[in-house]
Amino acid sequence: MSLTVNPSASAPTPLRFPAFSVDGLAGTSFKPQHLSAILADGKQRGFFEVHAENYMGEGGAPHRALEAVRREHPVSVHGVCMSIGGPQPLDKTHLARFGMLVERYEPILVSEHLAWSTHETTYFNDLLPLPYTEATLSLVCDHIDEVQEAIRRPLLLENPSTYVAFRESTMGETEFIRRIAQRTGCGLLLDVNNVFVSATNHGFSPLDYLSDFPLAFVGEIHLAGHAEQSDDEGDMLLIDSHDCPVVDAVWKLFEIVVGRCGLIPTLIEWDSNIPAWPILKAEAAAAQAILDCYAAIAREDRHAAA
Amino acid sequence: MRPLEDARELSYASAFTLGLLDPGQPTPLAVTGPAGKAAARRYDVYRNNVTVSLIDALAAIYPAVQRITGIDFFRAMARLHIRSNPPTSPLLFEYGRDFPAFIDDYEYANAMPWLADTARIERAWLDAYHAADAEPLPPAALAALPSNKMADVVFTVHPATRIVRSHFSAVTIFAANRSDGPVGAIDASSPEDALITRPDIDVVVRRLPPGGAVFLLDLISGRSLGEAAASALQVSPSFDIASAIGGMIEAGAFTMALLETHDAQ
Numbered sequence: 001m002s003l004t005v006n007p008s009a010s011a012p013t014p015l016r017f018p019a020f021s022v023d024g025l026a027g028t029s030f031k032p033q034h035l036s037a038i039l040a041d042g043k044q045r046g047f048f049e050v051h052a053e054n055y056m057g058e059g060g061a062p063h064r065a066l067e068a069v070r071r072e073h074p075v076s077v078h079g080v081c082m083s084i085g086g087p088q089p090l091d092k093t094h095l096a097r098f099g100m101l102v103e104r105y106e107p108i109l110v111s112e113h114l115a116w117s118t119h120e121t122t123y124f125n126d127l128l129p130l131p132y133t134e135a136t137l138s139l140v141c142d143h144i145d146e147v148q149e150a151i152r153r154p155l156l157l158e159n160p161s162t163y164v165a166f167r168e169s170t171m172g173e174t175e176f177i178r179r180i181a182q183r184t185g186c187g188l189l190l191d192v193n194n195v196f197v198s199a200t201n202h203g204f205s206p207l208d209y210l211s212d213f214p215l216a217f218v219g220e221i222h223l224a225g226h227a228e229q230s231d232d233e234g235d236m237l238l239i240d241s242h243d244c245p246v247v248d249a250v251w252k253l254f255e256i257v258v259g260r261c262g263l264i265p266t267l268i269e270w271d272s273n274i275p276a277w278p279i280l281k282a283e284a285a286a287a288q289a290i291l292d293c294y295a296a297i298a299r300e301d302r303h304a305a306a
Numbered sequence: 307m308r309p310l311e312d313a314r315e316l317s318y319a320s321a322f323t324l325g326l327l328d329p330g331q332p333t334p335l336a337v338t339g340p341a342g343k344a345a346a347r348r349y350d351v352y353r354n355n356v357t358v359s360l361i362d363a364l365a366a367i368y369p370a371v372q373r374i375t376g377i378d379f380f381r382a383m384a385r386l387h388i389r390s391n392p393p394t395s396p397l398l399f400e401y402g403r404d405f406p407a408f409i410d411d412y413e414y415a416n417a418m419p420w421l422a423d424t425a426r427i428e429r430a431w432l433d434a435y436h437a438a439d440a441e442p443l444p445p446a447a448l449a450a451l452p453s454n455k456m457a458d459v460v461f462t463v464h465p466a467t468r469i470v471r472s473h474f475s476a477v478t479i480f481a482a483n484r485s486d487g488p489v490g491a492i493d494a495s496s497p498e499d500a501l502i503t504r505p506d507i508d509v510v511v512r513r514l515p516p517g518g519a520v521f522l523l524d525l526i527s528g529r530s531l532g533e534a535a536a537s538a539l540q541v542s543p544s545f546d547i548a549s550a551i552g553g554m555i556e557a558g559a560f561t562m563a564l565l566e567t568h569d570a571q
Contacts, residue, residue, distance in 0.1 A: 056397050057436030058465070061507050081396035087316035094396055119319040123393040124326055125363065126355040131318050131336070139316065163348040164337035166318065201348070203340040229351070232344035239351060 020074035022047045022108050024263035024295055026287035027076065028280050029270055035065045037277035046284055047074040047108065049267050053081055055105075056097045066105060076109035076220065076267065077102060081123065084143045084157070085130040086116030099150040109220050109265065111156035111189045112147065114140065114177065131166030132176040137183075144184040156219045157181070158189040161197040161226075161240035173198070174212040187219035190264075192253050193246065197226050197238040206253055215261040223254055223287060224269040243273035245283060254287070258294045266291060325349070326356045327389050360388040363398045364405060368428050370483035371409070371421060383412055399436055403429060420474030420494045427480040427500050427511060430468035434504045437466035442505045442558030448551070455565055457532030461525050462562035466504035469519050469526070473497050477513040505558025512557055517542030521550050522559065 027047035030038075038048075048069050055062050069075065079098055082090060102110055115127035130136050147155050159177060181188055190213065199206040225244035231237040246254075246268065258264065268283040318336060325331030333349040364384040365372050372380040387408045393401040406425040415421050442464055451459060470476065477498040482489045499519035501512045514522070517538035524534035531551075538545040554560065 059439035119323045123396045125359045163351040164345045232347045
């Protein structure tokens with residue numbers, strides 16, 4: 001990413017962990033139950049992503065595990081409950097914790113969701129949808145500015161999986177997201193499974209969505225599995241469940257995205273029904289194989305052009 | 307300040323949250339499916355995500371309680387709890403502090419009067435798990451202090467240390483139901499106090515001897531070793547000071563021992 005936020009605001013802090021690149025790499029969610037298997041594998045090609053909130057305790061096993069992983073691998077911090085898309089001001093305590101976590105672990109990527117989860121004093125523990133209007137656009141932009149000030153670097157904002165639309169929306173999701181990126185300088189986390197889930201649920205073409213999506217801002221890709229239910233009319237309704245392998249259609253969309261925007265770091269998310277480490281590792285290897293294939297094609301093209 | 311028309315446009319969260327934890331509420335009028343499709347089952351996905359994920363969060367914090375009650379009983383009880391006491395922090399490992407009191411008042415748990423205290427130990431276990439790291443007091447630290455001044459020594463509590471007192475056999479019930487093995491019959495009627503510590507990474511739960519809880523609670527509140535021992539002997543004449551000190555050092559309950567100096571003017 002070449003984006004910077006207020007670059008003069010802070011002196012660089014000394015790195016306590018190695019600075020690794022994630023260019024063209026595939027990674028997986030880091031789950032504590034995989035720690036010993038991961039460490040037994042030794043240093044490997046790839047990166048690990050953690051949910052920020054799971055590492056906001058003061059001490060103990062979670063931090064010990066993340067330190068061990070971070071010493072040998074690039075790490076990405078993925079916030080789940082900043083409530084950027086909510087109408088109320090961001091929780092300053094939570095924002096400060098988020099900033100401290102980023103400072104402590106020096107992640108290569110930091111991301112959050114275009115969604116909200118807290119209203120008044122209640123935390124709902126889900127990624128809730130918002131209407132896409134001029135008013136919510138300026139609200140979300142203000143919140144992203146605030147987060148980027150706190151972490152002193154660009155945030156990657158993730159496109160959501162949604163199950164309903166708001167009647168009051170005045171623009172489409174891709175326009176909303178493009179204008180956010182243009183106004184705030186944030187990057188984007190393109191969740192290809194979310195595109196597939198929302199496209200199915202709202203009856204649009206995922207290819208149309210992708211061709212309208214501001215791919216130039218994408219700094220990370222997410223891939224995950226989903227579950228199938230049905231809507232009120234008995235048609236397919238997909239649930240962003242993160243509890244199973246990535247489906248073929250999403251792999252195909254991923255190839256299309258890689259073909260268009262190049263070697264973006266790509267993460268396999270798996271958050272419930274968590275399989276043994278070799279199964280998750282194999283999903284990441286499948287993503288890595290696609291990235292490597294496109295890297296080889298890009299090298300050949302450069303060669304031919306020279 | 308945002309303009310007034312923005313305030314109206316930003317009321318979506320109030321409308322959307324109304325029914326998330328209340329199945330009696332209708333689907334919000336503000337939401338719809340595509341091309342005129344209905345939104346009831348679609349909105350139900352959010353209701354389900356919220357309720358199920360929060361019940362799962364309580365089940366992860368209280369696995370012994372769930373094992374004792376069975377999954378269906380636990381989930382019904384947890385469902386009522388999350389509706390009346392939803393989380394107020396996005397950190398779910400902080401959730402459920404009022405769940406033990408809820409269990410105390412839960413009609414269907416009346417036959418298990420020890421269940422709430424078992425839950426209190428589980429909640430304390432998780433607090434210890436996430437507490438700040440600190441080096442426990444090394445055994446040699448006490449030996450270095452002059453023996454004639456031992457009664458004046460005060461201690462600094464380790465961030466992970468917790469005490470849970472129970473009129474029931476809550477420690478035995480907790481331990482049996484947090485292990486993988488089969489649970490035999492337990493006499494639930496003998497009062498037990500728990501000391502929860504985390505000297506390094508692993509949380510350890512010990513059963514305290516009679517007087518032990520009073521002794522440690524005195525020390526945690528800053529009273530001297532002499533004062534704490536006197537309190538313990540008052541409630542339990544058989545209280546063994548030497549083994550209590552040995553036990554608390556081994557458990558890693560404290561980080562520092564300080565000798566209060568009464569300097570002459």
